[in-house]
Amino acid sequence: MKIISDIKEMQTLAIAARGEGKRISFVPTMGFLHEGHASLLHEGRKRGDLLVLSIFVNPTQFGVGEDFDKYPRDMERDTHIAAAAGVDVVFTPSPVGMYPAGYQTFVDVAELTLPLCGASRPGHFRGVTTVVCKLFNIVQPHIALFGKKDFQQLAVIRQMTVDLNMPVEVVGMPIIREQDGLAMSSRNKYLSSEERTSALCLSRSLQSVRAAYHSGERDAERLKQLVQNIILAEPSATIDYVELRADETLEKVATVDDRTLLALAVRVGATRLIDNCLLGEDD
Numbered sequence: 176m177k178i179i180s181d182i183k184e185m186q187t188l189a190i191a192a193r194g195e196g197k198r199i200s201f202v203p204t205m206g207f208l209h210e211g212h213a214s215l216l217h218e219g220r221k222r223g224d225l226l227v228l229s230i231f232v233n234p235t236q237f238g239v240g241e242d243f244d245k246y247p248r249d250m251e252r253d254t255h256i257a258a259a260a261g262v263d264v265v266f267t268p269s270p271v272g273m274y275p276a277g278y279q280t281f282v283d284v285a286e287l288t289l290p291l292c293g294a295s296r297p298g299h300f301r302g303v304t305t306v307v308c309k310l311f312n313i314v315q316p317h318i319a320l321f322g323k324k325d326f327q328q329l330a331v332i333r334q335m336t337v338d339l340n341m342p343v344e345v346v347g348m349p350i351i352r353e354q355d356g357l358a359m360s361s362r363n364k365y366l367s368s369e370e371r372t373s374a375l376c377l378s379r380s381l382q383s384v385r386a387a388y389h390s391g392e393r394d395a396e397r398l399k400q401l402v403q404n405i406i407l408a409e410p411s412a413t414i415d416y417v418e419l420r421a422d423e424t425l426e427k428v429a430t431v432d433d434r435t436l437l438a439l440a441v442r443v444g445a446t447r448l449i450d451n452c453l454l455g456e457d458d
């Protein structure tokens with residue numbers, strides 16, 4: 176397994192691999208890898224000849240006062256997980272390599288970025304689409320894999336690739352959960368043991384809404400109320416948003432159906448967690 180920090184070296188390797196007819200699979204991450212990331216890597220391994228993992232905590236997608244500085248980092252552990260998953264190249268660019276002095280180009284998806292995390296984290300998706308566009312240009316993947324835990328991010332990246340005619344197949348992968356239901360996330364590391372227990376209110380809310388939906392409830396407001404009651408019963412949890420929206424347009428719905436997305440962002444203590452489900456699907 177190669178570890179490459181130099182952008183030109185990564186791009187040259189990718190162009191050479193393409194020249195040899197190799198299919199490049201790509202998994203972009205911010206590191207501190209867990210089984211959610213590993214599931215993306217396993218699928219990428221199956222679907223390509225050259226599997227590239229990027230680890231880059233991207234400064235432009237963090238707002239002022241967010242956790243860029245304290246975001247967990249552990250290159251040594253990540254390298255072991257990557258090797259075990261069959262990664263060929265770990266790409267670890269530096270912030271100054273990606274955004275040198277004088278940098279001034281950004282990619283902005285206009286509408287899908289307005290609600291949900293886009294509303295709570297202004298500028299976040301502009302940073303995500305900009306870095307993913309740059310990473311695509313460097314790694315030149317045929318296929319790129321993203322988790323559905325970041326459902327809106329996946330929708331925004333799909334839209335970017337369509338709108339900008341990027342020749343990349345974007346694949347969405349199921350949410351990997353801990354045994355008790357908590358969606359795996361690098362940020363779970365911030366939780367104290369009491370907060371870790373409180374954090375189960377997210378997955379519990381999703382289960383309750385699905386159960387109510389399967390029992391015939393179709394009213395979005397009543398389902399939202401159900402979630403609010405569960406979360407507000409946890410003293411350390413505060414709601415950032417609870418929304419029921421159409422899965423493709425992310426428009427609000429008053430009456431839900433199988434394609435309705437329930438998306439949550441909840442602060443447990445100081446840690447902001449997200450989770451979601453489609454009402455008609457199991458994870």
Ligand SMILES: Nc1ncnc2c1ncn2[C@@H]1O[C@H](COP(=O)(O)OP(=O)(O)OP(=O)(O)O)[C@@H](O)[C@H]1O
Pocket residue numbers: 203204205206210211212214215320321322323324325348349350351352358359360361362363
């Ligand atoms: N539990 C999970 N199941 C499946 N995919 C996941 C999971 N968690 C993260 N991913 C995916 O891994 C990729 C890299 O995500 P990232 O490095 O931000 O990890 P993360 O655990 O989501 O971190 P964060 O704490 O920032 O949310 C993204 O496509 C993301 O959707």
Ligand SMILES: CC(C)(CO)[C@@H](O)C(=O)[O-]
Pocket residue numbers: 203204205231233236303306307325328
């Ligand atoms: C896609 C991504 C790697 C871009 O920095 C990040 O937003 C993430 O880890 O989901």
Ligand code: BAL
Pocket residue numbers: 236237325328
């Ligand atoms: N997993 C999405 C990256 C972020 O929260 O900034």
